Amino acid sequence: MVTDLRIVKTRKAIREAFLRLRASGVPVSKVKVKDICDLALVNPSTFYKHYLDVYDLNDKLEDETIDAMLEHYPDKDKILSDPPAFLNGWRPAIDSQIDDLRVLFAGRPEAMFRKIESMLVERYSARAVNERERIAAVFSIAGALHSLGLLKLEGGQSDDEIIAAVVENLNAIAARIPDGR
Template identity: 25%
Template sequence: MNSKLDRRKKYTRMVLKESLMKLLKAKSISTVTVKEICALADINRSTFYSHFSDQFDLLNQIEEEIIEDMNETLMAFHYNQDEESLQMTERIVEYVAEKSDVCTTLFSEHGDSSFKKRVMMVASEHTVKNWLSIYPIDPEISEYVSIFAISGSINVLEDWLKNGMDKTPKEIAEIINNLTNKGLSYLQG
């Protein structure tokens, strides 16, 4: 009996999340209503409120799942050489590809603008520590280096999603990794 309730609860949450994502493709979170989400999900409002307090809470739950997944992915790597760095970057790009629909929506103008900042913070926490252990970066400028590399990487991912993922995750990971680790000098051969 409990497993049936758990499955029903998971299904309800999944349908509500999918419905919100569909609505966010066309409009911003501030204009989405619980009534619209419920109508699209074919779920009554009392059921919605038994899971989430409002549309912002639902969006926050979706974002938290992405952040947690990214954190777990990044924690699995403790790279100290370029090869491991590339593997980590490739895994993140593969994750973005797997969740392309959600990531495209969350990074769009209709998503929550703070989400991109949160993603950058998670990436920064993991990468700066590793960069400092590999490269002798002046601690006074390490934050700037991190912001530059991470915001550039996120923008590359956003563009890649907008372009219909026209390159493989491995190709995008190599571009990001080379630019991050070698700068524009890697283009010169």
């Protein structure tokens, strides 16, 4: 954990400068380190002490933002055990980071769902007692988030009861996966 206040302030300035550029409509491919440094009031060498390039910065900010979203999500671990509770916490969790999510994933909501899925799968896979549990977790999480993502990407209103039922059905199917022993 970084505790040096100078490092914290420098990273915050770089982050805010990058997000300001992106929020103004500049795509990642057009963001220049020089522009970030000018806004953040840091030297390029300082930027490169913390990040490899603009894409590394973008990737780290996406991960940090999703991590922060999941930290504000008390029911994130209930996708398999209590799908309705998981879904009730979904919107407030996203809302906690909505401004940064909109900027970082502008025009790429599917990338956001993939990152969230990856983080949740990693979390559940680490807890799996055996391969069957790991497969069941991946199956249910991917199915639930894919369904939720499709509804959101299509711009429709999602019916949480329907999605909860889908997740419960996915869990039931996953529970029938043989151990493979």
